[in-house]
Amino acid sequence: MLHTLWILLIFSNFILQMFYFRKPSRSLFLAKRITTPAMLVLGSLVIILTTDTFYYIPVLLLLAMGLGEIGIEGSSIVEDKKDGTSTQIPWTVTAAGVLFLLVNLSLGIILFFGSDPGPAKAIGLVSGLCGIICIVLLLEHIHHPENNILFQLRIYAIGLAALAAGSIASIISGADHLSIAGLVLSISDSLVLWRMGAKWKKESPTGRKHLLVFLILILILYYGYIAVLIDSASPFFSV
Numbered sequence: 001m002l003h004t005l006w007i008l009l010i011f012s013n014f015i016l017q018m019f020y021f022r023k024p025s026r027s028l029f030l031a032k033r034i035t036t037p038a039m040l041v042l043g044s045l046v047i048i049l050t051t052d053t054f055y056y057i058p059v060l061l062l063l064a065m066g067l068g069e070i071g072i073e074g075s076s077i078v079e080d081k082k083d084g085t086s087t088q089i090p091w092t093v094t095a096a097g098v099l100f101l102l103v104n105l106s107l108g109i110i111l112f113f114g115s116d117p118g119p120a121k122a123i124g125l126v127s128g129l130c131g132i133i134c135i136v137l138l139l140e141h142i143h144h145p146e147n148n149i150l151f152q153l154r155i156y157a158i159g160l161a162a163l164a165a166g167s168i169a170s171i172i173s174g175a176d177h178l179s180i181a182g183l184v185l186s187i188s189d190s191l192v193l194w195r196m197g198a199k200w201k202k203e204s205p206t207g208r209k210h211l212l213v214f215l216i217l218i219l220i221l222y223y224g225y226i227a228v229l230i231d232s233a234s235p236f237f238s239v
Helices: 002-022 026-050 056-072 091-114 119-143 147-174 177-198 205-233
Strands: none
Touching: 002 026, 002 205, 026 056, 026 205, 056 091, 056 177, 056 205, 091 119, 091 147, 091 177, 119 147, 119 177, 147 177, 177 205
């Protein structure tokens, strides 16, 4: 029953996100601001209420990200502002950004040190660091983000590099639910990083297409990440 409720919430969130992208309104904004953190919190409750053992890593990850979504939803980090208002970042957005950074760092460190010593760690470290550094350098070269955006990108990239390195090292050692979730989140957050740096505008037909494609991909990956974490402790399909 709880799994079914979570799936229904995911579908509702996706529909709300699409409608809001097409024609923003206050009611749609409030709806997606409620459903986005709710799907993370409900995911943690599915794990807690359907298992006998407390799987603290998936639960804490989902709860922390749910709290972060409350602060960051609707900010200039996740959507373009048309009204030209001040670019000053509210403390809630800063706190949410720090929380997401800590989630990526924590998960990356857990996966990295839980992987086999030797080649797995070396390959994960090199590929993770090089991959994220290349994304940031390409963003600087292609889109020339403003200094304040560039600073945010570099800080965000630190946690993302740690997450990517740990996920790759863990998967090489032997893929499990947590390492797969880490890899999915790495890809999703890489798309978020690119969207932040590109600063596409909805007013431009090309920018609007890019934003829509990235939004759909990020949402699908994000839902997949939550689903893998839930399945790690509370399988969707039990035999």
